Amino acid sequence: MSSVLYDTPGPKARLRNILYSAVFVVLVGLVVWWALSVMADKGQLAADKWKPFVTDGAVWTTFLLPGLVETLKAAGLALVIALPLGALLGIGRLSDHAWVRGPVGAVVEFFRAIPVLLMMIFANAVFAQFTPIASEVRPLYAVVTGLVLYNASVIAEIVRAGILSLPYGQTDAAKAIGMRKGQIMGYVLLPQAVTAMLPALVSQLVVIVKDTALGGAILGLSELLFQIRPITANYGANTIATITVVALIYILVNGALTQLAAWLEGLMRRRKKSTGAVVDIKEIDSQMGGGVA
Amino acid sequence: MFDFLDSPQYDLLGAFWVTVQLTLYSAVGSLIWGTLLAGMRVSPVPLMRAFGTAYVNLVRNTPLTIVVVSCSLVLNQTLGFALGGETFKDIGFRMAVLGLVAYTGTFVCEALRSGINTVPVGQAEAARALGLSFFQVLTLIVLPQAFRSVVAPLANVLIALTKNTTVAAAIGVAEAALLMKEMVENEADALFAVFGVFALGFVLLTLPTGLLLGWVAKRVAVKR
Numbered sequence: 001m002s003s004v005l006y007d008t009p010g011p012k013a014r015l016r017n018i019l020y021s022a023v024f025v026v027l028v029g030l031v032v033w034w035a036l037s038v039m040a041d042k043g044q045l046a047a048d049k050w051k052p053f054v055t056d057g058a059v060w061t062t063f064l065l066p067g068l069v070e071t072l073k074a075a076g077l078a079l080v081i082a083l084p085l086g087a088l089l090g091i092g093r094l095s096d097h098a099w100v101r102g103p104v105g106a107v108v109e110f111f112r113a114i115p116v117l118l119m120m121i122f123a124n125a126v127f128a129q130f131t132p133i134a135s136e137v138r139p140l141y142a143v144v145t146g147l148v149l150y151n152a153s154v155i156a157e158i159v160r161a162g163i164l165s166l167p168y169g170q171t172d173a174a175k176a177i178g179m180r181k182g183q184i185m186g187y188v189l190l191p192q193a194v195t196a197m198l199p200a201l202v203s204q205l206v207v208i209v210k211d212t213a214l215g216g217a218i219l220g221l222s223e224l225l226f227q228i229r230p231i232t233a234n235y236g237a238n239t240i241a242t243i244t245v246v247a248l249i250y251i252l253v254n255g256a257l258t259q260l261a262a263w264l265e266g267l268m269r270r271r272k273k274s275t276g277a278v279v280d281i282k283e284i285d286s287q288m289g290g291g292v293a
Numbered sequence: 294m295f296d297f298l299d300s301p302q303y304d305l306l307g308a309f310w311v312t313v314q315l316t317l318y319s320a321v322g323s324l325i326w327g328t329l330l331a332g333m334r335v336s337p338v339p340l341m342r343a344f345g346t347a348y349v350n351l352v353r354n355t356p357l358t359i360v361v362v363s364c365s366l367v368l369n370q371t372l373g374f375a376l377g378g379e380t381f382k383d384i385g386f387r388m389a390v391l392g393l394v395a396y397t398g399t400f401v402c403e404a405l406r407s408g409i410n411t412v413p414v415g416q417a418e419a420a421r422a423l424g425l426s427f428f429q430v431l432t433l434i435v436l437p438q439a440f441r442s443v444v445a446p447l448a449n450v451l452i453a454l455t456k457n458t459t460v461a462a463a464i465g466v467a468e469a470a471l472l473m474k475e476m477v478e479n480e481a482d483a484l485f486a487v488f489g490v491f492a493l494g495f496v497l498l499t500l501p502t503g504l505l506l507g508w509v510a511k512r513v514a515v516k517r
Binding site for chain 1: 335337338339340341344350351354355356357358359362363366367370371372373409417421427430431435456457459460462463469470473474477478481484488491492495496499500
């Protein structure tokens with residue numbers, strides 16, 4: 001295998017690579033061994049700290065699974081509400097009328113420029129003061145509101161990029177057969193743009209899932225991260241084991257979503273029917289005020 | 294309506310100064326860590342490539358909140374590391390920087406790697422023909438060009454990092470988001486004013502970064 005940076009290794013280079021690999025393995029091994037010995041010193045490697053996750057079903061049914069459900073509920077609600085809102089904002093930004101384009105653009109840029117956590121805290125306070133929402137469900141409302149405000153503006157940019165990625169001939173042809181503006185958008189541009197932006201939308205879902213953890217840490221939403229405290233309190237201060245398991249669940253869920261996005265992107269690029277244009281989430285991020293969260 | 298600004302109870306500028314410090318320290322740290330990761334991911338040693346890929350994929354799919362919280366909960370409270378910090382305030386700040394570096398480094402790495410891909414193969418081939426080693430090709434020929442072409446994506450990573458410093462509130466670092474949480478609880482009658490002030494603060498922090506680095510990106514871009 002050859003790349004920009006190096007040729008296909010010959011016998012000498014292969015030997016050198018094996019040597020580097022060996023040194024690297026020893027270095028990583030030393031770090032791991034040191035970390036494990038520190039953990040063992042503090043008794044974090046004891047079997048009873050890790051066993052509950054394998055032998056005790058209660059830790060899953062009482063804490064982890066309800067937490068995961070809450071995480072997915074918040075993320076799902078946020079996506080379902082943010083999608084149509086984002087589509088509206090994205091189309092609004094492409095409007096022919098400056099009085100629509102300007103304010104919509106300002107709203108989108110504003111919500112993209114400020115941290116999502118500020119919006120969650122603000123929404124929580126607003127709900128507490130002005131609405132009769134019960135305090136048990138208030139964190140969920142606040143987290144979803146914050147996520148919707150932020151992600152609707154990101155989705156608006158994805159939608160805009162999706163529509164702009166279509167060849168202008170599509171609009172021309174639609175105009176030539178006498179379609180009105182609304183028809184061009186609804187029948188010609190949007191359906192094609194949706195396929196182009198599907199992978200980017202799935203990638204954005206990863207960001208939404210990750211951001212729900214803020215709600216658990218700051219507002220007390222009983223999502224996955226929030227469950228770390230009750231688990232460690234009930235199962236004997238097994239902090240490291242619990243955090244490892246919780247992190248693994250996040251990695252599995254988000255890894256699956258990332259795979260899905262990559263698969264969709266490949267599918268879209270291969271499909272003959274679409275224009276083959278795919279919105280790159282990195283392009284959206286690489287505009288001003290972008291967020292990688 | 295804005296009298297909370299004069300109240301000696303709240304150190305607004307101090308909180309934003311902590312935000313700025315968190316951003317700067319983490320930015321320098323993640324630039325170094327991200328470059329190292331990118332170097333590993335393009336190196337000819339398969340094991341280093343595997344390590345780089347695994348690290349990036351694992352950390353990118355973990356919420357930043359959990360990274361920062363586990364720095365505090367695992368490293369400090371369970372294993373007793375303090376990173377040389379003496380007070381609770383110091384330790385929290387250093388743990389937050391560590392978490393932000395570990396997380397943001399992956400984004401720097403991905404940005405750099407895409408920059409490395411923009412360097413024409415001919416450049417590296419010419420360098421190899423002159424007899425430069427992999428390390429020399431990487432540090433003298435490829436990385437300088439890669440850095441110049443990724444100023445704009447790195448600017449976005451920096452803007453995202455500025456916003457992400459609010460996550461440090463989860464481990465009690467006294468930065469802007471934590472102060473805002475305290476203020477919306479105490480100043481219920483000035484809710485919208487409080488939100489406006491903090492939103493403005495972040496716009497003021499991120500807008501110049503974007504404009505300045507956007508200008509720099511145009512200036513230093515390699516014309517091909």
